[in-house]
Amino acid sequence: MADKKVATLHIPGRDPIELPILAGTEGPEVIDVRALAAHGFFTFDPGFLSTASCESKITYIDGDEGILLHRGYPIAELAIETDYLQVCYLLLSGELPTQEQYQQFRAHVTRHTMVHEQMTSLFKAFRRDSHPMAVMCGVAGALSAFYHDSLDINNPKHREIAAFRLISKMPTLAAMSYKYSIGQPFMYPRNDLSYAGNFLHMMFAVPCEEYKVNPVIERAMDRIFILHADHEQNASTSSMRMAGSSGANPFACIAAGIASLWGPAHGGANEACLKMLEEIGSVDRIPHFIARAKDKNDPFRLMGFGHRVYKNYDPRATVMRDTCHEVLHELNVSDHPLLDVAMELERIALSDPYFVEKKLYPNVDFYSGIILKAIGIPTSMFTVIFALSRTIGWISHWLEMQSDPASRISRPRQLYTGAPTRHVTPFEQR
Numbered sequence: 434m435a436d437k438k439v440a441t442l443h444i445p446g447r448d449p450i451e452l453p454i455l456a457g458t459e460g461p462e463v464i465d466v467r468a469l470a471a472h473g474f475f476t477f478d479p480g481f482l483s484t485a486s487c488e489s490k491i492t493y494i495d496g497d498e499g500i501l502l503h504r505g506y507p508i509a510e511l512a513i514e515t516d517y518l519q520v521c522y523l524l525l526s527g528e529l530p531t532q533e534q535y536q537q538f539r540a541h542v543t544r545h546t547m548v549h550e551q552m553t554s555l556f557k558a559f560r561r562d563s564h565p566m567a568v569m570c571g572v573a574g575a576l577s578a579f580y581h582d583s584l585d586i587n588n589p590k591h592r593e594i595a596a597f598r599l600i601s602k603m604p605t606l607a608a609m610s611y612k613y614s615i616g617q618p619f620m621y622p623r624n625d626l627s628y629a630g631n632f633l634h635m636m637f638a639v640p641c642e643e644y645k646v647n648p649v650i651e652r653a654m655d656r657i658f659i660l661h662a663d664h665e666q667n668a669s670t671s672s673m674r675m676a677g678s679s680g681a682n683p684f685a686c687i688a689a690g691i692a693s694l695w696g697p698a699h700g701g702a703n704e705a706c707l708k709m710l711e712e713i714g715s716v717d718r719i720p721h722f723i724a725r726a727k728d729k730n731d732p733f734r735l736m737g738f739g740h741r742v743y744k745n746y747d748p749r750a751t752v753m754r755d756t757c758h759e760v761l762h763e764l765n766v767s768d769h770p771l772l773d774v775a776m777e778l779e780r781i782a783l784s785d786p787y788f789v790e791k792k793l794y795p796n797v798d799f800y801s802g803i804i805l806k807a808i809g810i811p812t813s814m815f816t817v818i819f820a821l822s823r824t825i826g827w828i829s830h831w832l833e834m835q836s837d838p839a840s841r842i843s844r845p846r847q848l849y850t851g852a853p854t855r856h857v858t859p860f861e862q863r
Contacts, residue, residue: 440464447472459493459502475846485666487674488837491524491829492665499745503663504528512752517658517822518542518628521600524663524829539628545601546622546631548609549579556613565610565817566695572606574688584682586835595683596828603821604628608635611814629655632821636810649763650808653756657801660749661819663826664742669693669700673827675843677834690827691820700819703802706737707771707812710802715770716777727787737799738782739792746794753800754779760804775803 438454450472453465463485466476478484493502501508504523511520515529522530522538530538555575559568576598577584583594609619612635620635630646633654638644664670673690677683694700713722725733740747766772779795782788805815834840 438462442469444474457488460495477848481671481845486671486843487666487834488839489666489830489833490527491833492663492826494665494742496740496742497744499743499748501664501748508660508748509752512656512659512749515659516627516629517655517662520659520662521825524825525596525832541597542601542628543624545597546605546624548576548602548605552579552606553609553619556609559613561614561616563614565607565614565813566691566820568610568613569606569817569820570688570691570695572610573603573691574685576602577682577684580684586680586682592683592832592835596832599683599687599824599828603824604632605635607814607817607821608632610817611636611811614813627651627655629658647763649759653760653804653808656752656756657804657818658822660753660797660801661822663823663829667699668696669823670827670830674830674834677831678840678843680842683828683831686831687824687827690823694820694823695816700816700823702736703798703805703819704812704815706798706802707806707815709736710771710774710778713774713778716773719774719777719781723781723785735778735782735793737802738788738795740796743796745792747796749797750795750800753797753804754795757800757804760807764807766807769807772803772807775799 438456439451440454442450442452444450450468452468455463455465457463469475476484491504493505494500503511503520504527506523506529511523515523518539519530519535521542522528522535552572552575555572556568559571580595580598583591583598585591605622612619618640620638620640622631623634626634626646630651633646633651634644666674669690672693673686676689677686681689697705713719722733722735725731726735761772761776779799782793782795788794802812802815805818806812810818
């Protein structure tokens with residue numbers, strides 16, 4: 434014990450309390466406050482901004498330095514050198530796959546892409562104009578009703594089967610939610626296509642003609658999947674972990690993650706970014722909105738610029754920026770008003786001293802929103818694509834939590850500020 438670091442808490446009228454200081458592989462040291470409860474105290478930390486809720490080996494973020502690592506690998510390297518299924522394997526197992534391991538993993542995922550045929554009936558219960566995220570919340574949770582042969586969370590084999598089913602079937606469900614909203618027939622998955630190519634096929638193909646996957650668009654979609662695969666203990670991952678801590682089945686936990694992701698402050702950010710571009714409307718109106726963004730008394734904010742976590746450049750945005758320009762060049766987009774606005778905003782943000790000094794660089798939501806818009810995906814589907822990308826992160830954290838002997842059911846405390854103890858006045862006297 435002599436060589437272990439401790440923090441000493443001094444409370445008036447109490448003996449000093451020694452709290453262990455823990456060190457991770459990367460990042461700041463952590464004060465272990467679990468012993469406080471035995472002394473009649475607990476911490477107050479709204480939003481858990483200074484609290485580590487778990488120990489994890491999956492993802493590390495240093496927002497000040499603009500660093501994002503998956504199992505130790507920088508996100509930019511993974512986005513350029515690998516594909517989404519390799520990243521899935523990495524997040525699940527801790528190591529990048531060999532060629533043989535990759536082929537086996539890809540074949541396993543591919544064989545599970547179809548969903549139970551009765552699931553198609555579920556979609557008919559939703560209005561055609563339902564937001565696709567509302568549909569996804571319902572059908573993702575409903576997977577547990579169709580695949581209840583793998584719901585024993587204490588069985589490692591069941592956990593593995595559930596993980597594969599979720600990774601495989603989420604693109605199918607996402608594409609079905611889109612097809613239903615526009616009144617087109619569902620397209621079955623194709624086992625001869627890549628993960629991203631198959632998703633594009635299910636989104637845009639129709640039974641009456643052949644659909645050819647554009648390799649540039651396919652690679653862009655694959656990178657979008659990679660760059661949204663995991664982001665440490667964010668709101669949706671924490672929601673999923675909290676649901677999972679009760680012993681809920683993995684499909685229900687993923688539905689909890691989807692519900693949390695739906696919020697405009699989280700997964701809805703790229704959708705909000707496109708709505709902002711639509712509000713601006715044309716390049717000649719940009720100076721007016723730039724002036725509003727600089728005015729502290731104006732509530733208007735430029736969506737897609739800066740990031741709550743990254744105080745430097747979003748490391749994902751560098752890759753996404755190059756990919757964005759590749760897509761626009763491939764599609765020969767040169768006269769789309771919305772994309773013209775986006776490109777001019779990007780130029781201003783990278784050169785205007787106000788944005789540079791405040792580090793309000795375009796983030797991954799800005800560029801991914803432009804790409805999705807350019808290839809014909811409606812803004813209502815942006816968060817759905819985020820959800821299917823993030824499923825691998827959620828399930829990796831769920832599996833890690835299930836195998837952690839220190840895992841406990843989540844039970845945050847509160848600072849109660851309501852009425853003190855009082856007694857009921859008889860009804861006739863009130």
